[in-house]
Amino acid sequence: MKIDRSRYARTVVLTGAGVSVASGLRAYRGPNGVWEEHDVQRMGHVSAIKDRLADTWKLFGAMRGPVRTALPNPAHDALARWEAELHDDQQFPLVTQNVDGLHQRAGSRNVCEIHGNIMYSKCSSTDCTSVRFRDEDPHDVVVPTCPRCGGALRPDVVLFGESLPALASWTAKKALRDCDLFVAIGTSGTVAPASDYVRGAEYAGARTIYVDLEPMNPRNPAFKEEHLGHAEALLPELLGM
Ligand SMILES: [Zn+2]
Numbered sequence: 388m389k390i391d392r393s394r395y396a397r398t399v400v401l402t403g404a405g406v407s408v409a410s411g412l413r414a415y416r417g418p419n420g421v422w423e424e425h426d427v428q429r430m431g432h433v434s435a436i437k438d439r440l441a442d443t444w445k446l447f448g449a450m451r452g453p454v455r456t457a458l459p460n461p462a463h464d465a466l467a468r469w470e471a472e473l474h475d476d477q478q479f480p481l482v483t484q485n486v487d488g489l490h491q492r493a494g495s496r497n498v499c500e501i502h503g504n505i506m507y508s509k510c511s512s513t514d515c516t517s518v519r520f521r522d523e524d525p526h527d528v529v530v531p532t533c534p535r536c537g538g539a540l541r542p543d544v545v546l547f548g549e550s551l552p553a554l555a556s557w558t559a560k561k562a563l564r565d566c567d568l569f570v571a572i573g574t575s576g577t578v579a580p581a582s583d584y585v586r587g588a589e590y591a592g593a594r595t596i597y598v599d600l601e602p603m604n605p606r607n608p609a610f611k612e613e614h615l616g617h618a619e620a621l622l623p624e625l626l627g628m
Pocket residue numbers: 510511512515516517533534535536537538
């Protein structure tokens with residue numbers, strides 16, 4: 388069933404890696420995933436911040452080149468157009484687990500990046516007052532240092548074992564409390580955050596839709612609809628574009 392965009396006042400969309408696959412960016416998991424080549428869970432773990440930051444940079448710095456040259460695909464474009472065509476009384480936060488910034492490049496404005504953005508660096512010291520900045524350097528040779536305190540810099544992404552940024556999480560959960568439409572695209576429907584978010588949306592009485600290439604396994608009953616296929620083909624169709 389198509390989504391009649393005029394019917395919903397408070398939509399929350401959650402996107403994951405599946406949305407960026409058609410832009411040539413690989414998922415962590417799955418066939419050809421980054422996961423298969425590197426010990427992602429170790430190299431990208433928060434414990435590496437203390438003494439193995441070179442590992443963190445090796446893993447995430449290498450993604451900067453592909454992300455910089457990747458282009459938004461029709462799934463990103465459809466979501467940007469949805470937001471651009473909203474009426475004044477409609478809300479539409481786009482919550483994303485993707486760190487590639489492609490939603491913004493497609494034109495989405497109200498984006499909540501719960502896992503950070505790989506094209507930004509920040510100081511690894513929580514006491515430092517410097518702010519994150521755009522940084523395209525992969526830093527694959529030397530761990531860069533903070534211009535303010537001299538501490539090590541890190542990519543501005545959420546590492547394994549690290550909690551989500553407070554403001555982004557709060558914004559997402561607040562929007563879910565009274566949403567009337569929740570759509571999860573290209574992300575697992577059975578693990579967090581989608582599994583948490585859909586429960587919140589269901590409780591709020593929202594229509595809940597799951598869009599992904601693979602069916603949920605096991606099926607999460609909080610999603611009332613499941614649409615299977617490539618996001619870049621399915622989304623424009625679902626949204627009547
Ligand atoms: Zn610093």
